[in-house]
Amino acid sequence: AQKITQTQPGMFVQEKEAVTLDCTYDTSDPSYGLFWYKQPSSGEMIFLIYQGSYDQQNATEGRYSLNFQKARKSANLVISASQLGDSAMYFCAMRDHPGGSEKLVFGKGTKLTVNP
Amino acid sequence: ETGVTQTPRHLVMGMTNKKSLKCEQHLGHNAMYWYKQSAKKPLELMFVYNFKEQTENNSVPSRFSPECPNSSHLFLHLHTLQPEDSALYLCASSPHPRDREDEQYFGPGTRLTVT
Numbered sequence: 394a395q396k397i398t399q400t401q402p403g404m405f406v407q408e409k410e411a412v413t414l415d416c417t418y419d420t421s422d423p424s425y426g427l428f429w430y431k432q433p434s435s436g437e438m439i440f441l442i443y444q445g446s447y448d449q450q451n452a453t454e455g456r457y458s459l460n461f462q463k464a465r466k467s468a469n470l471v472i473s474a475s476q477l478g479d480s481a482m483y484f485c486a487m488r489d490h491p492g493g494s495e496k497l498v499f500g501k502g503t504k505l506t507v508n509p
Numbered sequence: 510e511t512g513v514t515q516t517p518r519h520l521v522m523g524m525t526n527k528k529s530l531k532c533e534q535h536l537g538h539n540a541m542y543w544y545k546q547s548a549k550k551p552l553e554l555m556f557v558y559n560f561k562e563q564t565e566n567n568s569v570p571s572r573f574s575p576e577c578p579n580s581s582h583l584f585l586h587l588h589t590l591q592p593e594d595s596a597l598y599l600c601a602s603s604p605h606p607r608d609r610e611d612e613q614y615f616g617p618g619t620r621l622t623v624t
Binding site: 426428430435436437438439440443445484486488496497499500501502 | 599
């Protein structure tokens with residue numbers, strides 16, 4: 394079974410509007426971390442935001458916020474005021490393991506296109 | 510240079526060639542990683558090194574051979590590859606691989622084409 398599911402292969406948004414990229418995850422570990430990365434066409438994976446399973450508040454980093462719904466096992470990325478430079482692939486990832494783990498498991502990604 | 514660098518950025522090789530990919534991190538991190546990113550597939554972890562010791566080999570074929578001479582450098586030696594090995598190979602590093610919130614920093618990748 395997939396640990397990370399991103400159901401939107403592609404998304405389109407108008408410049409200056411907000412967009413939500415979906416991510417659901419599967420784990421039986423009560424302690425886990427969730428990450429979002431951005432990959433522009435240049436190839437480099439850029440860390441955007443982190444949410445810990447015990448964090449009481451949703452994570453925010455500038456225009457990025459994470460809509461964390463623990464009971465639903467979802468960790469959707471919200472990008473506010475989209476910019477043309479936001480066009481890229483976006484990957485959701487999770488680290489889980491009771492004893493700590495060096496593995497990040499990635500979803501298949503969502504391609505975001507911001508239209509002018 | 511800062512961050513994580515990878516060379517070469519692009520590589521075309523025949524199935525009988527031997528080549529190496531290089532990764533260097535300037536962040537003082539303890540762990541380094543190799544990932545493979547094929548078209549339309551999730552990022553796949555290949556190898557993990559923690560303090561120069563290999564701690565993860567994700568069932569990678571022996572035609573891929575990693576080397577970590579120190580905590581700043583990581584190599585991936587390639588020999589007798591197959592066309593299906595064509596992919597983007599990403600290197601990453603992280604400061605505290607055992608911490609749940611440990612964030613990995615990625616290099617720009619090497620685009621490998623096997624002919």
